[in-house]
Amino acid sequence: AQTVTQSQPEMSVQEAETVTLSCTYDTSESDYYLFWYKQPPSRQMILVIRQEAYKQQNATENRFSVNFQKAAKSFSLKISDSQLGDAAMYFCAYRSVNDMRFGAGTRLTVKP
Amino acid sequence: DTAVSQTPKYLVTQMGNDKSIKCEQNLGHDTMYWYKQDSKKFLKIMFSYNNKELIINETVPNRFSPKSPDKAHLNLHINSLELGDSAVYFCASSLRTSGKFFGPGTRLTVL
Numbered sequence: 001a002q003t004v005t006q007s008q009p010e011m012s013v014q015e016a017e018t019v020t021l022s023c024t025y026d027t028s029e030s031d032y033y034l035f036w037y038k039q040p041p042s043r044q045m046i047l048v049i050r051q052e053a054y055k056q057q058n059a060t061e062n063r064f065s066v067n068f069q070k071a072a073k074s075f076s077l078k079i080s081d082s083q084l085g086d087a088a089m090y091f092c093a094y095r096s097v098n099d100m101r102f103g104a105g106t107r108l109t110v111k112p
Numbered sequence: 113d114t115a116v117s118q119t120p121k122y123l124v125t126q127m128g129n130d131k132s133i134k135c136e137q138n139l140g141h142d143t144m145y146w147y148k149q150d151s152k153k154f155l156k157i158m159f160s161y162n163n164k165e166l167i168i169n170e171t172v173p174n175r176f177s178p179k180s181p182d183k184a185h186l187n188l189h190i191n192s193l194e195l196g197d198s199a200v201y202f203c204a205s206s207l208r209t210s211g212k213f214f215g216p217g218t219r220l221t222v223l
Contacts, residue, residue, distance in 0.1 A: 035212075043200060045214035091155060093212075100145070100212065102155040 004094050006103035013082045014111050020067075021077045021106050023092030032096045034068065034075045039105075040088040048090070051075065084110050115139050118203050118215035125193055126223055133188045133218045135203030143167075144186035145212065146178060147202040155202070161186050190220075198222045 003026045013019035025034070036048040051059045051068050058066050063083075067076045079086055087110045092103040116137045125131055137144065146158040159178040160167050166178070175191045190197060200219050204212040 037214075043217045043219075045202060045204070045212075045217075047212070100157065100160075102147075102157075104154050 004092055004101045004103040006090075006092050006106050008106045009104070010107045010109070012109040012111060013079070013086075015082055015084060017082055018078060018080045019082055019108065021079075021090050021092075021108065023075045023077070023103055025073050025075065025092075025094045025101075027073070027094065027096070029096045032094060034066075035093040035095065036064070036066070036075075036077045037091040037093060037102075038086075038088045039091065040085075045091075049077065079108075082110050084112060086110050115213050116203060116205055116215040118201075118218050120218060121216060122219050122221075124221045124223065127193055127195060129193050130189070130191045131193060131220075132190070133201055133203075133220075135186050135188070135215055137184055137203075137205040137213070137215075139205060139213060141205035141207050141213070142183060143206050144180065144183075145204045145206075146186065146188050147204065148172075149200040149202060149217070151199070159186075159188075193220075193222045195222050 005024045007022055032053045034051045038046045038048050049059050049061045049064050051066055058068050063080045065078045089105045089107050091105045094101050119134045143162045145160045147155050148158055149155050158172050161180045164180045177189045179187045198221050200217045202217050203215040206212045
């Protein structure tokens with residue numbers, strides 16, 4: 001079965017600085033998708049960014065970008081110019097045709 | 113214009129009761145899911161339905177039963193509730209290759 005590992009239970013960053021959240025996954029599939037979700041205290045799950053495995057170019061959404069290393073099965077999330085509103089739980093997720101798995105999450109604290 | 117809605121948002125009940133959580137999506141998605149988020153914030157998939165057919169059924173007690181009357185609805189029935197069932201339950205929907213859209217979650221507390 002596919003697994004998703006987030007090795008950092010907690011991270012903190014100073015406001016306006018950059019932070020990188022790590023994620024690794026295990027799969028034998030060739031066609032899959034990777035996602036980062038944000039869960040603020042409101043509990044709502046918000047899709048932050050997605051990456052298709054067949055694309056070599058790293059996805060970018062405003063201040064959020066990923067470093068996708070397919071051979072290493074690594075999918076890290078970089079948040080630039082961190083803002084107080086970025087404080088949340090961040091979940092890395094893997095999806096193939098009929099399966100989707102989440103990592104255990106990383107709690108990000110943003111210090112003013 | 114809510115995309116994925118769940119009712120109720122909060123559910124407090126006694127052990128042994130039977131309860132249901134409803135989920136509806138108006139996005140035209142063909143796949144719906146139920147996730148359980150425990151006290152440690154870990155998200156675990158429970159069920160997945162594609163076009164009303166069950167495609168993922170993780171190892172959950174058979175007290176939990178999903179019901180999908182149509183592609184836009186996936187309800188979760190829980191019989192004989194136990195203390196360990198207390199958690200936040202998320203419904204989600206997606207198309208085949210898209211990311212999921214999640215509902216707001218239902219916080220279930222079993223006393």
